[in-house]
Amino acid sequence: MPKVIYVSASGAEQAVDALDGESVMATAVKNGVPGIIGECGGNASCATCHVWVRDEFLSLVGEPGEMEDDLLDLGVGDRRAGSRLSCQITCTPELDGLTVDVPPEQA
């Protein structure tokens, strides 16, 4: 089971066991991670599951899709290089230990 580590604005870490194939957003919602909402249900249309992926995982996670890229521009307060919509990241064994920061305004 891949592990995902969610880091809050205050630095608190929450490590969660994820199901292979499930999204980083769905994993957070199931486990009550604060600040990840997923209003639209994981369809890259609401931008309420924004996270900053830590640098060391960026190349593994890959580039955002087109619609995701638009939403990161339009709906996200502080877009950075690691900005992704967590509904568009699928948990896999290769991503074990994936660490993401949850933006403070979502908490």
Next chain:
Amino acid sequence: MLRREINELLTQTGPGTPMGELFRQYWFPACLAEELPEDGAPPVRLKLLGERMVAFRDSYGRYGLIDEFCAHRGASLWFGRNEDGGLRCPYHGWKYDTTGQCTEVPSEADNSSFAENVKLTAYPLVKIGDILWTYMGDPAKQPPLPEYEFALVPPEQTYTSKRWQQSNWLQAFEGGIDSSHVTFLHSGGLKSDPLFKGAKGNQYNLNDTKPFFEVADSDGGLFVGARRNAEEGQYYWRITPWVMPNFTMVPPRGDHPIHGHFWVPIDDENCWAYSFDYHPVRALTPEERQAMIDGHGVHSKNIPGTYRPVANMDNDYLMNREKQKSGEWYSGVEGIAIQDSSLQESMGPIVDRTKERLVPADSGIIKARQKLRKAALALRDHGTTPPGVDPKHHHVRSAAVVLPQAEAFLDAAREDVTVRPGMPVSSV
């Protein structure tokens, strides 16, 4: 949700704003040709993109759109006398031609050159079809005239109306590319409106309330495809073109005339909704034209002598709870146009998009906002000419087609969404 500063960017169109400058790259409707019906007709007051202007047609038939206010002491030229080749301020007799040039200041000596140095802001005003079009940008960058099919077909094949909407242009426009509301808000009209009813496609519309949306880029903007289930192995696609910044078309129904809109900012809290209907290969029938005049289809019944709808926010849009309950009018408001305007105005003059919750069915709206934002910033930062300025980008049509499930909608329907003069629209 939309960030506050982007909401402001997209909704503010006054002089000097990024979106205001974007709008000033395009020809768009200033008023209807019927508002200046003959040479020397009374001038018309207009506010466009926050600028107050008067439109007039001089005694020689020349059209002009000039600053509303006399350069002398600021009186409104709406009171002007439309006299021999110009508009004369009735206060002290200063006179202007259609280019805004002052031609006479009666108090000055006969040999004075004072008037030569007085010129009001003026924009071109050109009649194409039923519309007087203007371009409010830099004269050096004035693009070729627009080539929208509805304005180019013979007069007997086209009809355009307009109505005042008490909301920002963007929330009005967003309704124009949002096909998913049709199944609900306009469900009554699909069954009964003389300009909609009877088409086979209506059944697909009513039977499948969960359309899937796909959005594809076009040269001038977007094609928004709404996919619903049809017969086995097939999808019913309703394809809505958007040409930047403010032209949208509604997918057709059967052999009914095809319709669409221009959404023109008056100021940040008001807009004009222009609604047109045309048929590319035949005259509108007398019954169709009468239905349009009567406010059916996408048109509205306006207070006589004005462009304000009879049903408006001051009378709660003549809400009828009995018809709401029976489902004859799903929202209780009569007519497609007012069903839309009532809800869009109810959001407030400029809806706070930081609080909205978008769903996948809103993907057209998301893509359109992003395209507007990028175009406005590219223009501001690099002077980039935006999509939709080139008249070739205007040669689009909406379509309503049944396609095999395996095919990508735009690949399969490329011809259907392109103007083919003399050919009917693709519509079921």
